[in-house]
Amino acid sequence: MSHIIPVRKGEEINKEKLEAYLRKNFKDLPDSPLEIRQFGTGASNLTYALNIGNWEAVLRRAPMGPVAPKAHDMKREHQFLSVLAEHFPLAPRPFLFCEDDSIVGKPFILMEKKEGILIDTDFPEEIEPTPALGKRISEMMVDMLVNLHSVPYKGTILEKMTKPEGFLQRQVHGWIARFERVKTEDLPELERLKTWLVHHIPTSPEPAIIHYDYKLNNALFSEDLSKMTGLLDWEMATVGDPLADLGAAMSYWQEPDDPPELKAGFGKPSVTTLAGFYTRKEFVKSYSRKSGRDVEHFPFYLSFGYFKLAGICQQIYYRYKNGQTNDHRFARYGEFAKSLVRYSWLTAFQSERGKL
The missing domain is CATH 3.30.200.20 (Phosphorylase Kinase; domain 1)
Structure with missing residues (x-):
């Protein structure tokens, strides 16, 4: 690895x-x-x-x-x-x-240590990226998310550990509270965004096991990139709204036309900005077709996905700012959190006007 x-x-x-x-x-x-x-x-x-x-x-x-x-x-x-x-x-x-x-x-x-190739901002030197390869990796990511959301959880310990009823409402209010606890400055869009999220919570579909941190650099692939060999970092996994999982995944998924502050928030842009990789719209459409789930309210889930990611980054930046970690990667996370709040609000604003 x-x-x-x-x-x-x-x-x-x-x-x-x-x-x-x-x-x-x-x-x-x-x-x-x-x-x-x-x-x-x-x-x-x-x-x-x-x-x-x-x-x-x-x-x-x-x-x-x-x-x-x-x-x-x-x-x-x-x-x-x-x-x-x-x-x-x-x-x-x-x-x-x-x-x-x-x-x-x-x-x-x-x-267990899973073996495989991790792809993030670059491909391994021996692999030549092509549009066909980008499309294949995109489709594998869709397929595995659909597969995960079909894993049975009833009759297992997960039924006692989780509370899928009211999941989305708790998530929205919970992440608003978390952001407030670690806020280091006032943000112009934040109050409007919080109000919009609270008043636009959709009715969730049937619950499923969700990873909730599903992104390309948490996946491992075989050497020839023909199949996925592992999925890592299950810290946030739960039983809840599968479309919230999709929204969180798409908050990480970058497109070539995204603004620079979104593509460079974690450093270099993801390989998903290369030719052949699905756009977010293509990913969501493929997921809907293969899972049978209605994605009419996906703009809400994407807006919330960006806000949740902003909260994660702000929590990390708060620890860095207060000397609880000396990992200098986190010095820029405060600015990235602000960018994500702005983009979350922009996503909500555009959805109100039918542009998403």
């Missing part, structure tokens, strides 16, 4: 304690020393690649410093993966959950 880097300064974990814990909980580990590296992508949970000889695992834990209430719940993610591993082979199999924060500083989960 690509994007594995040496552990960033300030995000180290105690190798001796972790190795002792692993040898206590896993039998017949090789005599080789524990090697720890870090996954360079992602801006929420800290994720590490572990190796002891030919034994491999992935460790996920919450970020440094205080975190938002109910966020970064490793036990919950472990329970979700335990159900998904039986029905959705792209999800990594969980090995164990450890709530003892003396081992690596926070509770953590250990899981």
Whole structure:
């Protein structure tokens, strides 16, 4: 898997304690020393690649410093993966959950390491991007989202863990409250946007298991890019409105004509801006056709998707601004959050005038 880097300064974990814990909980580990590296992508949970000889695992834990209430719940993610591993082979199999924060500083989960190519802002050097390849990757992303939304959850622990009834209302009000808690300045569009979102909540379709952070750089592909081999980062997964999942996915999905502040918010533009990749409209149309779900109210879901992403970025920027993380990638997240609020309002404004 690509994007594995040496552990960033300030995000180290105690190798001796972790190795002792692993040898206590896993039998017949090789005599080789524990090697720890870090996954360079992602801006929420800290994720590490572990190796002891030919034994491999992935460790996920919450970020440094205080975190938002109910966020970064490793036990919950472990329970979700335990159900998904039986029905959705792209999800990594969980090995164990450890709530003892003396081992690596926070509770953590250990899981299977999925192998594959991660695509984000560039293709691997040996792969020549073509319009046909862009279309194929787009369609695989659609198909896998449709497949996920068809995974059964009734009769599993997920039925007791989640509350799909009223999901969208709680999400809208919840993310408004979260944004207010971490707001670092007043934004002109924010009050109008909050009012619009609250007054335009549509009736949700039948609930489904949703990933809620579904994006290209959370997917893994085979070396020839003919199939998906993994789907990562299940922290936000729940049972809820599948169109909210689609809206969140499209808030990450970039098009060539998007404004520069939207395309460069996380750094370089995504490969989805290259020829052949679906537009958001094409993605949504394909999803609707394959899932059978009505997407009449999708402009609301897209506007809310941008607002939710703004809230995530603002939470991260708030931690950075208050010295709770020294990852300098996050210095620009405040400006990106403002851009996303503006774009969320623009999406709502245009939908009122039938332009979406």
